[in-house]
Amino acid sequence: MSRGRSLQSRNPPGLPGQRLKALREALGISGRDVQTHSRLIARSQGNQRYCISHSSLVEIENSTRVPSVHKLFTLSALYRINFVDLLLFFGIDLDQINTARLAVKLPKTHLVPSEIYDTERRVSFPARFDPGTRIEETDLLSRMVQTWGEIPIAFVQNLALRKYLYGFIGMDDYTLYPMIRPGAFIQIDDQDTKIDPDPGENEFERPIYFFQLREGYAYGWCELEGKVLSIIPHQMSGRKTRQFNYPDDIDVVGRVVAVAMSLRRKPARSSLSRPDTKRIQ
Structure with missing residues (x-):
């Protein structure tokens, strides 16, 4: 699986603070401008946590300090950068949330979110099936597809006429x-x-x-x-x-x-809790 934009192009080399500084300078914004504009954003959101003082910005750009989520919101708005891409500066890839969820098996049944954060990510998709394939017979998908292509994952998502x-x-x-x-x-x-x-x-x-x-x-x-x-x-x-x-x-x-589901073997019980076998009225 590959992406429409490579991870490196979205997450260029260098410390996060240096990258933020490069974005600011490319837009012709001074540190004082950031402070002034951030006050407008804080006012629009009704929360002073969105405000970034000049001294805070200097510290962010010249250290490994990770800004608060409110300040990241402000930087995303000011620097015209996608919030998901901004998080990548700090090594946080939201598209890995589902992988992280799979690593944790919880004891109780629950709903699972199905977000797609990077809609430009590309996935492999059957572009042409082998004309000799007999769909009446069970077979490996890799043997049935003659040509594989890549399309944006957002397109696959929109293929579903109903959302589940x-x-x-x-x-x-x-x-x-x-x-x-x-x-x-x-x-x-x-x-x-x-x-x-x-x-x-x-x-x-x-x-x-x-x-x-x-x-x-x-x-x-x-x-x-x-x-x-x-x-x-x-x-x-x-x-x-x-x-x-x-x-x-x-x-x-x-x-x-x-x-x-997996058919490998009988699943092990979770150690987090004991099953409730009582009749509920």
Whole structure:
């Protein structure tokens, strides 16, 4: 994977303070000008923390001091530099947040943000499929694609006609195990919140929903009888059915439409907490 703009061009060599000084001088702004203009920004934001005194600017430009988030906001506005690119001066790449999230497996099920900060980043994309490929047969994607190209990630994002939510199944959440394992990522259609009473012909066709509780999130099969919504676990999970007053104590976030998970081995339980197997009323 490569970027439309290289990391080096967005993050040129040199200490952060020196780079900031170069930006200021390229715009013909003096240190006193920064102080004056920053007061206008602070006034517009209603917070004096956005103000940068001349002495503070001198210290920032001539040391390894990292400005506060408010002062970074002001510098981004004054120097006409994207805030994401400005953070790169200090070694902070916001596009690595998702990588950092993956490094931490939390015990409870929760929603996962899906931000894209660098919309100019380019990703590999199938440009042409092998005309001899038989889509009826299972095959490796690398064998099916004849030509790969690169397009901006923002374009891929806009290909989706509907925007989905994404959730992470907590490492202590065995609700639908072994069909869906702890540590799985799920795609949620938040436009489909009406409970479908049809259980389907088998467990794979049975609708799965993602819920928001008073404290946290949950997912699973469900049944709605009057004002009682029951979250039904897989019969092999060892978990009990949980019941809630609907809609007072539980809200349907949406229907689960896709799952990504590892099949390597039985997932280890999180050491952060113990699973709750009690029936909830």
